[in-house]
Amino acid sequence: MSRIGLVCANCGGKRTFSYDRLKCGCGGMLLVDYDLERAKRTMTKPALRSRGASMWRYRELLPVIEPAAVQSLGEGWTPLTPLRPDAFGLRLQSLWVKREELNPTGSFKARGLSAAVSLLAERGVRRAAIASNGNAASALAAYAACAGIEAYVFVPEDCPPLIVRECIRYGAHTFRIKGQIHDAGDWVEEGHRLFGWTSVATLKEPGRTEGKKTMGFEIAEQLGWKMPTVLVYPTGGGSGVIGLWKAFRELRALGLVSGDLPRIASVQVNGCAPLVAAVRGGGHVGEDSPVAPTGLRVPYPPDLDLLARIVRETDGTAVAVERREIEDAQRALGAIGISASPEGGAAWAGLLRLHGEGWIRPDDRVVVFNTSHALKYEPGFDACDAPVLENPTALQSWKWEKP
Ligand SMILES: *Cc1c(COP(=O)(O)O)cnc(C)c1O
Ligand SMILES: [Zn+2]
Secondary structure, three states: OOEEEEEEOOOOOEEOOOOOOOEOOOOOEEEEEEOHHHHHHHOOHHHHHOOOOOHHHHHHHOOOOOHHHOOOOOOOOOOEEEEOHHHHOOOOOEEEEEEHHHOHHHEOHHHHHHHHHHHHHHHOOOEEEEEOOOHHHHHHHHHHHHHOOEEEEEEEOOOOHHHHHHHHHOOOEEEEEOOOHHHHHHHHHHHHHHHOOEEOOOOOOOHHHHHHHHHHHHHHHHOOOOOOOEEEEEOOOOHHHHHHHHHHHHHHHHOOOOOOOOEEEEEEEOOEOHHHHHHHOOOOOOOOHHHOOHHHOOOOOOOHHHHHHHHHHOOOEEEEEOHHHHHHHHHHHHOOOOOOOHHHHHHHHHHHHHHHOOOOOOOOEEEEEEOEOHHHHOOOOOOOOOOEEOOHHHHHHOOOOOO
């Protein structure tokens, strides 16, 4: 709760805090800036030991100032499960899976939306909207329900049907649209223009990135304040990459960890790998993204330059895996009792690739993210009665009460 303003990730310029203006004049992304000297006084190692088991244990470095505005369903403080690398034929020092499927709503999107919806509550917003590939939509639906805020969620038509049902279950106005996540974004823009909906889409507000940042805090704390050397993260819109980078930099500034930042290895899927193209150069980004797991289907991330810079700056890398490798990885994790979503499978497949290429070294301490629960993606259900919408101009004929 030591938020003091915003700071540009590109030029370092400082701005006053804003809930919805996150573009600097230089084109860079504005991130939340904290009074770290103040945070240092209370966010100490011993103080943290007696705090509750949710991401709000790091409240000093979360953007909400008004404690009563916090919307929590018990998100975060997920297990960091150690695995024996040699059991998988891997030569590396230590290996952990961050068990993000155990969050409320079954994915790590709960973290970002807990923070984002808390900011909506702090600001007195009544109606929020999101364009999402699914997990962020159901997380908004849950936290909006918790806060008594109305949620409008727009997902691609082929969103996993159980996730669509989950949104409806939490009471969100739930719509499927023709096209991909950026097309869903057009609906949110139109709703903002017509009805003043507040967008909580990735990087449209500061909460999503700040919430995801807590994964980095937890990993450091769970490892006894020793940094891992590699993070293998399945990347879509990119708020997780930005959040993890920010987390370890803030912890270092607080003096809670020291040394090099972990190398961030971003995993995408062949057919939709804009960050791989940006980092490794050349190549076709691919809009034929239906090959990718839904959470990784973001052909146009809002700030690709920043993501590429973070990967380079941390000495990281980006790798694209194949559908087949993802399925094998989901089976391998299933076989040790971990329910891995396709995105979590992609991360595991990325680990195997980077190990095979020699990029991951025998002295590495590696954390792989299982970002969601396999059960949310079960095929063979229908999406209930969530209507399929064709064109955002249709919103003009909507009434408040009954869209
Ligand atoms: C959103 C999502 C991702 C991608 O995360 P970003 O931080 O937005 O890049 C990965 N896995 C799952 C399950 C997701 O829902
Ligand atoms: Zn700037």
